Amino acid sequence: MKQLSPPLTYRPAYVGLFASLFLAAVCNTFLDIQYGGFAFESLFWAVVFGLTVRVAWRQQGEVAATGRKAQKTVLIAGALMSVLIFIPMWGFPRAGLAMLAMLQAAQNCVTVNRRTLHMGLLVSAVMVMFAASHYRADWTMLFYLVPYLVAVVFTLVAEQISRRAQELRRESLGEGATSGQGTAIVAATTAILLGGVLLYGITPQVTWPYLFWKHGQPGSLGFLGKTPGAGQTGRQPGEPGSGGSGRPQQDGSGQQDGTGSERDGGGVPDAGEGEAILPKGGWPSLQEMREAARRNGMPQWQSATILRLADAVETIGVALAPIKLGLDELMNDIREWLKAHWQAIIRSLMSLIVLALLIATWLLLREARAGLWLRSRLDYLQLGLLSLHARGNAGAFQYYRALLRLMDAQGLSRPATANTREYLVQINRRYEHLRREMIEMTFHFERARYGDRETTATELARMRTLYRNIFGGLDIIRASLQLR
Amino acid sequence: MKLPGLALPAWPARHAKSLLLGFLTLVAYVAAINRVQALPWAIAALMTATLVTGLAWPHWLVKRLSVVRRGPERAREGETIRFHVEVTNHGRLPRFMVELVDQLPFVGAAGGAVGRGAKTLGMVAHVPGGGTCRFEVPVLCEKRGFYRLGPVGLVSSFPLGLAEARQQRNDGVQNLTIYPDIFAIMGLPLRGAPSQIHRGGYLLPEGAGAAEFSGLREYRRGDNPRHVHWPTTARLNALMVREFEPLASACMIIAIDQSGMANVGAGRQASFEYAVRIAGSIARYACSSNLPIRVVGEGSRPLYLPGGIGEHHYQRILDELAVVDADGVTPYAKLLQRVAVECRQGETVVVFLGEPAAMLVDTLQAVALLRARGAHVHAIVFERDSFRSEREVGADGTAMAVAGLLDMGAHCLRVRKGDDLVKLFNP
Numbered sequence: 001m002k003q004l005s006p007p008l009t010y011r012p013a014y015v016g017l018f019a020s021l022f023l024a025a026v027c028n029t030f031l032d033i034q035y036g037g038f039a040f041e042s043l044f045w046a047v048v049f050g051l052t053v054r055v056a057w058r059q060q061g062e063v064a065a066t067g068r069k070a071q072k073t074v075l076i077a078g079a080l081m082s083v084l085i086f087i088p089m090w091g092f093p094r095a096g097l098a099m100l101a102m103l104q105a106a107q108n109c110v111t112v113n114r115r116t117l118h119m120g121l122l123v124s125a126v127m128v129m130f131a132a133s134h135y136r137a138d139w140t141m142l143f144y145l146v147p148y149l150v151a152v153v154f155t156l157v158a159e160q161i162s163r164r165a166q167e168l169r170r171e172s173l174g175e176g177a178t179s180g181q182g183t184a185i186v187a188a189t190t191a192i193l194l195g196g197v198l199l200y201g202i203t204p205q206v207t208w209p210y211l212f213w214k215h216g217q218p219g220s221l222g223f224l225g226k227t228p229g230a231g232q233t234g235r236q237p238g239e240p241g242s243g244g245s246g247r248p249q250q251d252g253s254g255q256q257d258g259t260g261s262e263r264d265g266g267g268v269p270d271a272g273e274g275e276a277i278l279p280k281g282g283w284p285s286l287q288e289m290r291e292a293a294r295r296n297g298m299p300q301w302q303s304a305t306i307l308r309l310a311d312a313v314e315t316i317g318v319a320l321a322p323i324k325l326g327l328d329e330l331m332n333d334i335r336e337w338l339k340a341h342w343q344a345i346i347r348s349l350m351s352l353i354v355l356a357l358l359i360a361t362w363l364l365l366r367e368a369r370a371g372l373w374l375r376s377r378l379d380y381l382q383l384g385l386l387s388l389h390a391r392g393n394a395g396a397f398q399y400y401r402a403l404l405r406l407m408d409a410q411g412l413s414r415p416a417t418a419n420t421r422e423y424l425v426q427i428n429r430r431y432e433h434l435r436r437e438m439i440e441m442t443f444h445f446e447r448a449r450y451g452d453r454e455t456t457a458t459e460l461a462r463m464r465t466l467y468r469n470i471f472g473g474l475d476i477i478r479a480s481l482q483l484r
Numbered sequence: 485m486k487l488p489g490l491a492l493p494a495w496p497a498r499h500a501k502s503l504l505l506g507f508l509t510l511v512a513y514v515a516a517i518n519r520v521q522a523l524p525w526a527i528a529a530l531m532t533a534t535l536v537t538g539l540a541w542p543h544w545l546v547k548r549l550s551v552v553r554r555g556p557e558r559a560r561e562g563e564t565i566r567f568h569v570e571v572t573n574h575g576r577l578p579r580f581m582v583e584l585v586d587q588l589p590f591v592g593a594a595g596g597a598v599g600r601g602a603k604t605l606g607m608v609a610h611v612p613g614g615g616t617c618r619f620e621v622p623v624l625c626e627k628r629g630f631y632r633l634g635p636v637g638l639v640s641s642f643p644l645g646l647a648e649a650r651q652q653r654n655d656g657v658q659n660l661t662i663y664p665d666i667f668a669i670m671g672l673p674l675r676g677a678p679s680q681i682h683r684g685g686y687l688l689p690e691g692a693g694a695a696e697f698s699g700l701r702e703y704r705r706g707d708n709p710r711h712v713h714w715p716t717t718a719r720l721n722a723l724m725v726r727e728f729e730p731l732a733s734a735c736m737i738i739a740i741d742q743s744g745m746a747n748v749g750a751g752r753q754a755s756f757e758y759a760v761r762i763a764g765s766i767a768r769y770a771c772s773s774n775l776p777i778r779v780v781g782e783g784s785r786p787l788y789l790p791g792g793i794g795e796h797h798y799q800r801i802l803d804e805l806a807v808v809d810a811d812g813v814t815p816y817a818k819l820l821q822r823v824a825v826e827c828r829q830g831e832t833v834v835v836f837l838g839e840p841a842a843m844l845v846d847t848l849q850a851v852a853l854l855r856a857r858g859a860h861v862h863a864i865v866f867e868r869d870s871f872r873s874e875r876e877v878g879a880d881g882t883a884m885a886v887a888g889l890l891d892m893g894a895h896c897l898r899v900r901k902g903d904d905l906v907k908l909f910n911p
Binding site: 129195 | 581
């Protein structure tokens with residue numbers, strides 16, 4: 001019987017699980033960074049998760065007694081720590097999160113299959129969501145959040161690839177070329193992350209309140225202030241609110257004063273601050289970056305990195321200022337030029353479109369060999385239906401050339417190096433049911449071409465009949481149906 | 485374990501992972517739009533990227549790749565052959581985790597499951613842009629036959645197994661003939677047939693041992709004129725021919741029973757497969773001993789190989805035995821009657837008896853006819869019960885056949901499933 005959840009025996013997956021859980025715990029620890037226990041707490045979680053994941057890894061896909069024993073031990077230790085340390089120190093819900101982390105640490109001891117791995121990642125995601133939605137969370141958490149996302153994606157990809165590779169090794173006849181599996185994992189992780197970054201960048205991060213406001217729907221926003229999304233509309237997590245009073249400056253509502261009523265917009269006229277209706281985004285200013293670097297409890301490496309980042313941004317800004325100025329001027333010039341010549345531009349564009357369409361049509365006709373197709377139909381009209389052919393050998397040549405064009409239109413052109421007999425073999429290979437007609441046609445042509453007498457009218461009439469039969473019998477499918 | 489009542493229809497089952505991830509992505513976006521936070525948007529974007537990558541990437545991975553599979557065109561049953569596989573990436577970007585799926589009908593044929601089942605040759609974890617990756621695949625030739633291999637297909641579900649892209653081309657199409665597993669036979673209880681030398685069958689005794697000069701006598705009608713001894717004819721003024729002492733020269737006919745009724749068992753352990761192996765081994769013994777041998781059978785395609793000797797003749801027999809099948813409807817008795825008409829006195833006829841008891845009577849009568857014609861019968865009797873599975877039932881006429889054959893003075897050999905044929909034929 002196939003196992004419901006495949007065993008987990010791949011080192012990269014365990015490494016990824018450890019990294020995900022550790023970074024998720026660090027994200028939460030980061031919230032209390034000003035109290036100075038960041039390093040100790042991080043170390044504590046690293047040890048807890050490291051040891052428990054190691055226990056799981058050593059079991060190699062099957063729960064052993066050591067795993068169960070370790071699970072119980074960690075569970076008891078977690079319970080004691082919760083009662084003695086977590087709850088008194090942090091209270092709920094922070095203590096609850098620490099308890100969840102300890103429960104996961106206990107579960108780590110028996111994480112030996114894919115299902116439990118995914119459960120571990122889910123727990124880490126819950127921990128990260130909690131941290132990221134906390135009011136103390138800000139952009140400096142990205143130092144842990146981004147590696148967390150990388151770790152999660154890496155874990156999922158590594159698990160999937162390693163498992164598939166193992167399955168294939170078991171099922172396939174040969175080993176194949178398995179070197180480069182690590183590269184594959186890295187490539188997949190990178191591709192997914194880059195895709196995520198791209199999508200994140202281009203996705204308009206709207207909210208329901210924003211949409212209601214934008215499209216005139218009534219919405220109880222709890223504020224009335226300036227245009228949302230400008231950064232001054234409400235209190236962002238971790239910073240004092242600066243929302244103003246009044247209603248949004250919508251089109252046509254400028255004549256109204258700032259003392260709106262609930263009927264007009266659901267706002268509260270005397271509200272001093274409001275909730276943000278768009279996520280605060282964008283790159284922090286240099287001032288903000290430097291202030292963040294000086295924050296109490298910030299790890300030395302992170303502080304130094306932020307400062308270096310701020311310096312780099314400043315340097316780049318200064319260096320790029322002339323270029324930016326030049327680009328702005330250029331853009332202004334272009335705009336003015338476009339404004340002055342827009343009619344000519346439209347005309348040129350239209351001409352270009354027409355030209356492109358003509359070229360495309362020509363390419364299409366060339367690809368479809370429309371000229372040849374038309375010529376073969378005209379041949380049929382002239383020679384097959386109206387019997388307008390020359391007398392003697394010239395007429396035989398006409399019929400054979402018409403046959404060549406007909407075959408060419410069917411994608412069976414005569415190679416320059418092939419004689420009539422060789423070409424006949426090629427035709428017969430495809431049009432088996434026209435073999436007799438083809439042979440006779442070739443025979444008539446050869447007699448006209450190499451013979452010692454003129455082609456008679458009877459022979460030309462026969463060639464016409466043959467040509468008509470060939471023309472009508474080219475549809476292989478229809479011919480095969482008729483044969484049945 | 486799947487519950488029969490809860491089996492999903494094919495399409496949703498195949499795309500269950502994608503659908504689930506798609507649903508979760510949707511949930512993530514709904515969560516994001518309801519929260520004034522950036523992280524849910526990041527998670528939703530990541531999930532979308534995962535979904536898009538998982539669905540689109542496999543289709544790109546199998547493009548601009550070509551596969552070449554090289555291997556021998558002839559092999560022996562039970563031999564392990566090696567296929568050399570070469571995957572070339574004609575694109576500029578690398579390809580990852582591409583599986584190679586091949587049509588190898590002979591794999592698994594030992595158990596009787598001959599089909600067009602796709603077999604995974606192996607996996608290529610990484611092919612650099614413009615690069616080539618090579619590896620070898622050892623494959624056991626399980627059952628004799630003529631097989632069409634390929635084409636080799638490319639499959640990828642990289643990186644997350646959300647979608648599976650397949651590419652099928654005509655690369656790697658080749659034929660493979662697997663010859664039956666021949667075993668060595670040191671000797672057979674053969675009897676000699678009178679030499680045909682004086683009947684004009686042979687122009688002259690070839691080599692040594694076919695006939696020896698024993699004297700002179702007067703010419704009789706039908707004598708080979710080449711044997712006229714001209715000096716004595718001149719001296720006596722009467723046509724005198726050389727007389728040879730006919731040496732017994734054995735010759736053989738192998739009559740294979742190709743009727744479907746006679747074949748019991750499946751795959752390589754079917755009685756017909758044993759018969760083919762035995763026939764091939766006897767043919768090798770005969771050809772190496774310079775004994776003329778014929779092979780006849782009556783399947784859907786008639787099998788008739790005229791008498792011959794030597795390596796070339798043996799190869800022809802092997803070629804036929806590689807593709808011969810138990811697909812005939814002609815009763816074995818009829819074939820033996822035809823053989824009785826054609827055989828010569830003293831010729832050894834190898835017969836295979838594996839028919840149901842009801843048909844054995846006619847067959848034994850035909851064997852009796854062979855004996856009456858002076859043929860020496862070497863019978864291989866298959867014990868049907870040993871080849872049958874427990875579910876199959878039917879009367880086994882082995883005892884009756886053996887008794888009848890021994891009565892007729894035929895040499896008899898009983899073969900059971902799993903017998904070591906080498907030991908059986910070389911006691």
